[in-house]
Amino acid sequence: MGYHVGQTLGYGGERVYGRLDVDYDSKGGKFDSHGDRISPDANQTDQQDTESLSVNGSLGIELTDSQRLDLAATYYKDEQDTDYGPDYGKGLGVLFGETPSLKAIDGANVKNEPYTTKTSVNLNYNNDDIAGSNLSVTGYYRDEKGRFYPSAKSAGSQAAEVWQANGLTDKATLKKLKNAAVFVTQSEADIEVMGLRAAMQTDSEIAGKKTLFSYGADFERENSEQTYYGQDLNTFLASNGLTAQTNGLTYNGGPDTTIDKWGAFVNADVDLTDKWHTSAGVRYQKLKSETDTFTPIYEQLLEEYFNSPAISGTSAAYGIDYQAGDVEKGSTDHDKTLFNLGTSYQLTPNDQIFANFSQGFTTADIQRALRDVRAGFVVNSDNVQPITTNNYEFGWQGKHGDTAARLSGFYNESDKVVRFTDSYTVEVVDTDERVYGVEGSLSHDISDKWQVGGSVAYTRGQYDKDGDWLELDAVRLTPLKGTAFAQYNFDEGSNIRLQALAIGGDDKAFKDQQQDPDSSALPVTGYMTLDVLGQVNMPVGRVDYGVYNLLNKDYLTVYHQTTFGDLNRLPASGTTYGLSYTVDY
Numbered sequence: 282m283g284y285h286v287g288q289t290l291g292y293g294g295e296r297v298y299g300r301l302d303v304d305y306d307s308k309g310g311k312f313d314s315h316g317d318r319i320s321p322d323a324n325q326t327d328q329q330d331t332e333s334l335s336v337n338g339s340l341g342i343e344l345t346d347s348q349r350l351d352l353a354a355t356y357y358k359d360e361q362d363t364d365y366g367p368d369y370g371k372g373l374g375v376l377f378g379e380t381p382s383l384k385a386i387d388g389a390n391v392k393n394e395p396y397t398t399k400t401s402v403n404l405n406y407n408n409d410d411i412a413g414s415n416l417s418v419t420g421y422y423r424d425e426k427g428r429f430y431p432s433a434k435s436a437g438s439q440a441a442e443v444w445q446a447n448g449l450t451d452k453a454t455l456k457k458l459k460n461a462a463v464f465v466t467q468s469e470a471d472i473e474v475m476g477l478r479a480a481m482q483t484d485s486e487i488a489g490k491k492t493l494f495s496y497g498a499d500f501e502r503e504n505s506e507q508t509y510y511g512q513d514l515n516t517f518l519a520s521n522g523l524t525a526q527t528n529g530l531t532y533n534g535g536p537d538t539t540i541d542k543w544g545a546f547v548n549a550d551v552d553l554t555d556k557w558h559t560s561a562g563v564r565y566q567k568l569k570s571e572t573d574t575f576t577p578i579y580e581q582l583l584e585e586y587f588n589s590p591a592i593s594g595t596s597a598a599y600g601i602d603y604q605a606g607d608v609e610k611g612s613t614d615h616d617k618t619l620f621n622l623g624t625s626y627q628l629t630p631n632d633q634i635f636a637n638f639s640q641g642f643t644t645a646d647i648q649r650a651l652r653d654v655r656a657g658f659v660v661n662s663d664n665v666q667p668i669t670t671n672n673y674e675f676g677w678q679g680k681h682g683d684t685a686a687r688l689s690g691f692y693n694e695s696d697k698v699v700r701f702t703d704s705y706t707v708e709v710v711d712t713d714e715r716v717y718g719v720e721g722s723l724s725h726d727i728s729d730k731w732q733v734g735g736s737v738a739y740t741r742g743q744y745d746k747d748g749d750w751l752e753l754d755a756v757r758l759t760p761l762k763g764t765a766f767a768q769y770n771f772d773e774g775s776n777i778r779l780q781a782l783a784i785g786g787d788d789k790a791f792k793d794q795q796q797d798p799d800s801s802a803l804p805v806t807g808y809m810t811l812d813v814l815g816q817v818n819m820p821v822g823r824v825d826y827g828v829y830n831l832l833n834k835d836y837l838t839v840y841h842q843t844t845f846g847d848l849n850r851l852p853a854s855g856t857t858y859g860l861s862y863t864v865d866y
């Protein structure tokens with residue numbers, strides 16, 4: 282059981298207007314189609330047994346007839362308080378290859394439970410009468426913090442490399458020593474972003490063609506940091522994974538990172554004819570980053586492992602005196618000029634075709650990507666390179682009578698691949714990637730009462746591996762996806778809607794990436810779910826209701842099928858019911 286209560290207040294005066302939303306949410310546990318409580322997500326955390334508070338406010342002031350000031354602020358916080366933990370099996374057997382039950386186990390005692398906080402402020406000044414142009418200046422700030430669920434982390438693969446490099450080759454001994462390289466950590470992340478952007482828009486004419494010029498500049502700074510807090514291993518073992526208490530040790534989850542982004546742009550929108558519209562622009566983008574000196578987490582874990590009382594005697598016998606190494610502070614500096622071009626043509630009063638080209642320029646999540654490097658890695662512009670993307674889109678959209686439809690295709694190409702390896706470290710591979718697909722949607726009003734519609738999206742992609750194009754997996758791309766709905770509208774605003782979601786099975790990437798030893802690709806099993814949603818107008822207010830996963834389908838989402846290990850193969854919720862009452866006063 283969970284519940285939600287919210288209140289919205291609005292004010293609209295002659296010169297001042299505003300809005301305030303306050304919402305409180307309490308979520309209970311999730312249960313699968315068999316009625317069993319679903320285990321917590323130990324890898325990325327979930328929101329079972331979580332309470333949240335959300336406050337959103339906005340205030341606008343018309344300073345003059347041409348000047349306006351708008352302020353928006355948000356605050357959000359949630360925190361988990363649960364008595365349930367994952368089932369690691371007898372003697373934590375799941376960590377050593379046993380199949381997990383995926384059931385929630387009562388009796389969890391996590392000292393520092395997961396939480397999320399977010400604060401943001403946005404201030405905009407607009408003046409639509411500056412020498413015939415419109416000026417918009419926006420400043421913004423946001424801060425996001427989060428704590429994840431404690432989870433076991435293995436450094437077995439990294440430890441095996443060190444053992445083998447020092448002459449230990451016996452497989453049975455290696456397996457036993459690898460199994461001892463288990464640690465329990467809890468991650469906390471903090472991201473702070475601030476920025477300023479200014480833009481002008483000017484109406485003009487070029488060769489008699491109506492033209493809108495847009496030009497401006499922007500700046501953004503992002504500071505990010507992530508820390509792992511060690512948990513007492515003996516306590517964790519004694520409780521079979523249910524109790525987590527800090528042991529006072531901390532580990533770097535990558536370097537503290539500052540990323541600055543500067544940009545300047547100019548764009549022109551031109552009405553070539555009454556039916557033909559086109560736009561073109563150019564943008565200069567500059568990316569700079571600075572990273573602090575840090576000790577990679579696996580370096581810290583290996584030093585702790587080889588010097589632990591259980592291992593130190595064996596490591597000394599093989600001449601191993603492991604000392605964690607650092608990655609020195611560094612910086613990167615990249616820039617690029619980017620172009621965009623788009624056009625649309627009104628074939629008939631009801632049909633329009635369009636085509637667009639744009640370029641993107643960014644870096645992978647530097648703080649996350651550097652988490653997994655080894656000591657001695659040099660952070661500079663050559664070793665941390667940006668990703669350039671070319672995006673192409675084309676399509677048609679139209680409305681004929683009671684039928685509306687849209688069909689579009691896209692093709693994207695980039696010069697880098699960001700991916701998870703088989704051990705879920707992140708790497709940026711300097712190789713080409715291409716992604717392409719088609720999307721379509723259709724809706725039709727059968728009558729004043731009945732509406733039907735649906736959509737389909739098909740996406741594929743490949744990356745270059747030693748001259749062969751290998752399929753990208755479902756961690757990167759959504760499998761074939763289809764939706765459909767039928768809605769009946771009663772008199773006076775009430776309605777009922779049946780909707781379906783279908784995901785297609787796909788094992789192409791799994792088969793293809795057998796050629797790639799670092800691959801983490803897994804096959805996807807398709808599924809379909811049905812929901813019923815409705816709204817009933819009451820003498821005062823309205824009632825909304827929903828029945829989700831109507832047929833109590835037993836399935837796993839794409840995320841839980843394809844990421845991390847067996848402990849993450851969590852089933853989706855069975856049939857779930859929702860009921861709400863809303864009144865305006």
